[in-house]
Amino acid sequence: MLCKVRFVEIQSLTAKIPLYCFGLTLSADRKLVLGFLQKQSKMVDCGLLTHNREPVPLKHIEVDLQVQGHVAAVTSTLQYVNEEEHPLEAVFVFPMPSGAALCQFSAKIGDQEIVAEVQEKQEAREQYDDALSSGEQAFLLEESEESADVFKLSVGSLPPGQSAAITFIYITELSVEADHSLRFCLPTVLNPRYTPAGTSAGIVSEITSSSTGIPYSLSFTAHITSPNPITKVESKCPLEPLMFLNTDQTKAKVSLCADHKFNRDVELYLYYQNPHQLTAIVEAGAPTAQPGSLMGDPVVMVSFYPEFPESVMSSVSSCGEFVFVMDRSGSMSDMMYNGPDAQKRIECARDTLLLLLKSLPVGCFFNIYGFGSDYESFFPKSVQYTQDTMEQAVKKVKEMRADMGGTEILRPLEHIYTQDCIPNHPRQLFIFTDGEVGNTKDVLHCVRRNADFHRCFSFGIGEGASSALITGLAENSSGHAQFITGAERMQAKVMQSLRYALQPAVIDITEDWSGVSFTPLSPPIKTLFHGQRALIYAQLKGEECQKPDAKGKISVRYRLGDQDVSNTVNFSLKPAENSGLAIHRLGARSLIRSLERDEQDDGADKEALKARVVELSKQSGVSSSHTAFIAVHKGSGQAVKGPMMPRRIHADLMLGCSLRSFHLCRASPFDIFLPQTPEAPKDLLLQLISLQKASGCWEMESKLAEVFGRTEKKLMKKIPAQVKPDVWATLLALIWLHGFKIDAQVEWQILAMKAVAWIRTQKVVNQSECVRVGNVLLGCQVKEDALGL
Template sequence: MTVPILPLPDVAPSVPDAGLGALATERGNLPLDSVDIRADISALVAGVEIAQGFRNPFDVPVEATYIFPLPDRAAVTRMRMEAADRVVEGTLKERAQARADYDAALAAGQRAAIAEEDRPDVFTMRVGNILPGEHVTVRLTLHQPLPYEDDAATFRFPLVVAPRYIPGTPLPDEQAGDGTAADTDLVPDASRISPPVLLPGFPNPVRLSLSAGIDPGGLPLGEIRSSLHVVAQEGGDSGRTAVRLQPGERLDRDFVLRLGYAHAGTTAAALTLSPDGPGEPEGPGTFTLTVLPPAGRAAPRPRDVVLLLDRSGSMGGWSMVAARRAAARIVDTLTDQDRFAVIAFDHTVSTPTALGPGLVRATDRNRFRAVEFLAGLQAHGGTEMLTPLLQATALLNGDDTAGRDRVLVLITDGQVGNEDHILARLDPSLSGLRIHAVGIDQAVNAGFLGRLAMAGRGRLELVESEDRLDEAMEHIHHRIGAPLLTAVSLDWTGLDVDPDSIAPRRLGALFPGVPLTVSGRYHRAFADARATVRAVAADGAPWQQDTTTSVTPSTAATPIWARAHLRDLEDRYAVTGLPDLERRIVETSLRFNVLCRFTAFVAVDSRKVTEGHPTHHVVQPVEQPAGWQLPTAVPMSHPAPPPPGQAPPAAPAAAFGAPPAPGGYAASAESAPAAPPAGAPPAAPFSAPAPAPYGSAPTRGPSMPRGRSLLRRTGRPAGGSPAQDHSATPARPRTHQLLDQELKHLTTTATALSPERWQHLSDLRTRLLGITETARAEGLPAAPLLTLIQTLEITDDPTQQSRLEELWTLTVQTLTTYLGGTPSQSRERRPFWKKHS
């Protein structure tokens, strides 16, 4: 069989020797050496193995951290660590226990790895005690469903975590992760989802390989379209097709394969049963129910439509052009019986003054005014999304909306960090309305936008290029019209279904071209097992369809269901924070061995390979997302909105034009510092601190710059000023950061031999002299540190080592008290993944 493979529109040319990680510098390579992705696609399910290779180019043991994306609907079911002649299978455990096991292994000198989920599509891998010159490979196995809409299935695999806007007030305690953003009250794990970003122009990237074998599974496969350059196609009598990427592709965007399964001829309602084992044909097992929408289009009904358009800096360049076109196309589809409103937002909210407040009739004149307003929008500012969402839902929940379809269309790249906070605040206002999301980006935050669309019983449409917009808008036009079926419910016959297991929990409506897929667990199945789907048609008449039933063993059905069910539970937990939901999430995750926010995979090598914790900790920087670039200037705070008709003001100059620091890290901006004490020399206006030289002192935790890695889209913003999308957040005083690091060193050295500990205190006294000067410059008290320095003078005398424990305890007590804690206070990181933490 021969299947044409076509490029998706707007595919960038392949760049030899370009990619993420392992960049050759004067100080050696970064730890990530290779990323190998192998997918096996069968009909509408993909099994994927991703192998991450880490290499230690230094002469001391290293711990490497890599913040990376995975498909938001994928179920991670296995982790395996390979090093030298050792293969260690990972074990899924409750997250706190997994982290404790990992830390204990490193302290004992054992090699270990841990994989954690921070968002549905953002994960963190840590690999510790990699020996000098050693190569360690960590493999993850996952299963993901392929969305099937409009006669095409989509295999999407994200390759980079894009910078996200982090709102809120910085937290005073220790950072949860090793990223560049400070944790805040609204995003308590911001430091875990903000990897440092590579400056452009570095050659010799990581070796990226990606291949996909495609088995149509009996479905008629038409064309294949790819967002990146695919170089091979192998067809045979089996009907399989194999594709792989050209060498040199960057890890800077989503990889997308669109598979045309035209006219698949699927039954209108099909129920598939997958028993847990071959010897258990009657159950227990997992069911998958697929319902195709009826043919035709629903008659139009009066609608209230609110268009919410993101114009923040991350939407600059082609994204802003595509967003304006998308919104204008939706406005053009409205009729005189519809009402609408248009809201644009960055860190401020604006509406067309010519239309007035509230919903207005979609007359020709009003539609023209709306399109005129949209044409003038430019990208700048931060992404404050909650306020405009609440404003939009308030319009749709007004007293005069009875009998009308209420629709909210959000057009954005979704690059925000406070997803849980937004969903929790928005949830009470979602009853009776639908939210459709249009994700425009080559590295979109699909995890959040999918959660939002599901909560609003709507659809998510991804647009990865401007040229694909026309196709996507045709789909969106059908979605915002009246649904074909509403009030969907299920009745079961001959199948003992666990009602609490059904995912999604909200069945929503059926739209043209979009099947409804429901999965869940059953205890027992009988010969007459079937489901009856009931709904209300667009004309108000009852609609009913009985399913055909088949039994098909599948290793992917249960983990895919488990991931969908866990996502439902996690979204409910984000809204309520109930401890019972936390318990159910952990139990479900461990029972079905599927990773979630409350669990983690940990692999510990039983062999001791070194003495204690690794000397260096390296956070792997990631590629800039395609179409983004570093700004030449960074505003210290959100600028005031410009007057109508004027371009946004230029931001003050910042130190992003300086040569990059060794190691290829992007400079990270701190927010404006507090006013200096009286008599202190004035600080340079908003100078970004340079990262520590690569390969020097540990770059972990508070010692890292805590501002945002600020990026903007490629494209000229209004007035020539940079399109700014992320504002910096205040960091902790440098004194506190340094003392926090010293406390960590004291903790990790507490079990060392007495002579080594004595020497550590002697060296600490010298370092405290420098920290005291930093404290004075920051207007912080220096007396407690000076007293401790004077006490530690005794460490110059080796004959006084009998006082080691006394001095050690005093040092820990003094530094802990200075930082605002107590000597007995645990230095462990807080459980940032819990809502009530």
């Protein structure tokens, strides 16, 4: 007998969701109910559960990764068994990288395989309901209404004792890391998404967990092909040795070790030679598709990854309005990772805000917002950066707690956008969140409406942050996104983004094609920062594509600083090897996403745009917000009869889910927050940073002497003649940074540049002598020119 649960709204839950637990028992109008805290703090069913509150067993996951240059096709097969005495309907929820395109889904029940087809979403839902009421096995796979990086699979009428193998294929672009590697991530967790009051329950999720660990096995293999030679493949997970499959090392294979524990994201970092080289890959159309259609014609993918010269990297702007928006919801009290040295997310955020405040240029404007169920700002509006305003902000940062309830990011953003922009000070938003938001599409629409007045640098904190939210914030405002996972230092990635915000960016980007007729599939590129890459998709048309020796050429022209630059690549129109139409489908996904964004604009012809999206989705087999995958197995089942009943599960079965680890929903008459006390800087580097003045200098004091392992009296005894104490202190700080913290240079480089600029204003007559004495005093061997003086 199928069961039904009543769905209610939840405000915030903070536990993570292991992949094997996504979903719940039995559906109610296909909406997810994965938790609700009643006034007595009781929980409704969560996880993929039977009516006896046991998980539907997931036995094995098999993942095959096919990489072609900068894109990847991922095939995942999940094997389930219904060990109950009753047929089950279950909902399985899984995350997907932002920008990924789901393009194929099939299910095998026993010996029978069912392949899904793409249909308009409402038609697919009605067909699914009709199949269930007739006793037929059915599968419905659809994109979440709230966030494009979450998919929901409804498994209908799985017979007792029966096994089910569910296979889905998606394609995605690989992100570029700071060291020029390409990153692929297989998510294991999807953080619960906060849903604001007055909206639908959406994709809020909670978990159960086996006390004996992950109850299933995983196999993972990656096949890599690149236009340029592959130099290495790395991972934070244990890998088998890399195997090259040809002599020029453009093809390789690597697998996850068999004893891997699937308790964190599986990440691969791929390194190619000549990463900044403009490349183009042509993919043949499907033989069965109509010539002239998107899937019937060849499609080209151009990888554009501009190189920034040192002259640009060393230039820093002194203007701007910097608005830091910090998640202070309950989940920010979670640990950054599982380990003895792990900090809480809010602690890392405080340290990072301190570093940002010290690194801002004199004369800029800034403000800091904290948000949860509500929001607050340090100042009524952005203030000029001075010693006084910086000290006020530092004091408030040290008092910040993860004590603001849920994760409602839309309201503070709307408030920020109502503030008048400051002339000649471009507005730059730095948004920090663990991504637990249920109204992602509304947030991104708000950001896009205001894209002409700001750009956004977004940071996803911890495993499972929503890639759709974090990446979408940046993409919709010509900004830059970063993810901080595992033991990575938040400070390093955030300071990298601050450099981007202060440096010139690639602008005025144009594409010149020759030798080919084409239809663009990608939106125009507006801005690229250092370390960013763009993929350009185009449908190739015309008879020239049929000639065996036909050539095409594309030149990408842009402006960087005061320079006009052009990159050109010649490419053969002869298609590459069959790659499963991954490039076609990513091109289709790019066009579909553009049309979906256009639907949000005021005055848009929504019906016409929807019809075009549905047409493209069905033609390419790529998922969209208006379509779903539907598969029905015509069997001899009997119609489902009888009422659907709710089931409950006690809170003590939740993973880490005591009153210490989640916040109560707004329906509760009370909230519980654990007291926290401010902590001192975690290391000497942060202590040094905390003592720097807004101008860039340090003053001689006992706390600074502690960083150097000396007394203030000893430091002053060695001061060279005619040198002021603050100049001496600043020179010692620079020597210490270069001598002992060079590995963390990305974190302190900007504030060191401020210090150097300040020293130059002091006209130090015996600077070389100061550096020599400082080296002896601190036990360093730093050369004067290394300090940038």
